[in-house]
Amino acid sequence: MKSVAVEVLRYRPETEAEPSFDVFDVPYEDNWMILDAINHIKDQVDGTLSYRWACRMGVCGSCGMMVNGKPVLTCATYVEDVLPGPVRVEPLRGFPVVRDLVTDIQDFMVKLQRVKPWIIREEEKPLAEGEYLQTPEELEDYKQYSMCINCMLCYAACPIYELDPEFIGPAAIALAQRYNLDSRDQGREERMDVLSQHDGMWGCTFVGDCSVVCPKKVDPAGAIQRYKLDATVDWFQSVLMPWRKR
Numbered sequence: 001m002k003s004v005a006v007e008v009l010r011y012r013p014e015t016e017a018e019p020s021f022d023v024f025d026v027p028y029e030d031n032w033m034i035l036d037a038i039n040h041i042k043d044q045v046d047g048t049l050s051y052r053w054a055c056r057m058g059v060c061g062s063c064g065m066m067v068n069g070k071p072v073l074t075c076a077t078y079v080e081d082v083l084p085g086p087v088r089v090e091p092l093r094g095f096p097v098v099r100d101l102v103t104d105i106q107d108f109m110v111k112l113q114r115v116k117p118w119i120i121r122e123e124e125k126p127l128a129e130g131e132y133l134q135t136p137e138e139l140e141d142y143k144q145y146s147m148c149i150n151c152m153l154c155y156a157a158c159p160i161y162e163l164d165p166e167f168i169g170p171a172a173i174a175l176a177q178r179y180n181l182d183s184r185d186q187g188r189e190e191r192m193d194v195l196s197q198h199d200g201m202w203g204c205t206f207v208g209d210c211s212v213v214c215p216k217k218v219d220p221a222g223a224i225q226r227y228k229l230d231a232t233v234d235w236f237q238s239v240l241m242p243w244r245k246r
């Protein structure tokens with residue numbers, strides 16, 4: 001088997017004041033992902049290594065880490081694609097580290113809830129009247145944004161979030177758009193109230209790295225720019241046609 005040096009950031013707060021790197025010589029096969037290499041370290045070398053993973057097929061969004069300085073899903077990144085070594089594995093940038101490769105995601109969870117990522121109705125129709133039907137075209141309008149798996153790679157890639165942790169961030173805005181564009185939803189104004197604040201969409205300077213790293217092609221940068229356009233149109237309408245509600 002071939003082998004590669006893997007440098008893993010370790011931080012055990014009960015014994016260490018600062019994080020440091022441990023280097024492991026990891027044998028690998030052609031089809032191994034970075035997650036396979038980390039699992040090898042955990043299973044065969046050091047069982048104390050801490051990290052998150054679950055589905056192993058790019059769906060759960062829990063195995064995001066920095067690999068050679070880039071945010072990736074480790075279950076979807078081949079070892080072969082990051083050679084030659086050493087391969088450096090670190091926790092997602094921009095989030096506090098709890099232990100080793102495990103980050104504290106509470107900030108993201110709070111921000112996500114602020115944009116109310118669920119269908120809001122002014123008034124629910126009675127169940128007897130059936131479902132809220134939707135055409136394929138209406139589905140297509142928001143489908144791209146519904147692919148988000150909350151992996152937070154876009155936050156780790158976002159220079160604004162790194163500089164200003166108050167910024168609500170790419171995925172939260174993309175998910176707000178996912179519901180705004182859903183023909184069954186009526187919560188657009190509530191979300192606009194949140195995203196128009198100083199820590200909302202206007203903080204984005206359209207660097208675009210969030211869309212580059214997104215493993216599900218959600219395009220949060222595009223969602224943010226579309227949201228800005230909507231907000232601008234709203235503002236002009238409120239000035240020129242105050243009687244008209246969008």
Ligand code: SF4
Pocket residue numbers: 147148149150151152153154155170171174210213214215216217218219220
């Ligand atoms: S927008 Fe993309 S990168 Fe960001 S959390 Fe969703 S899936 Fe991950």
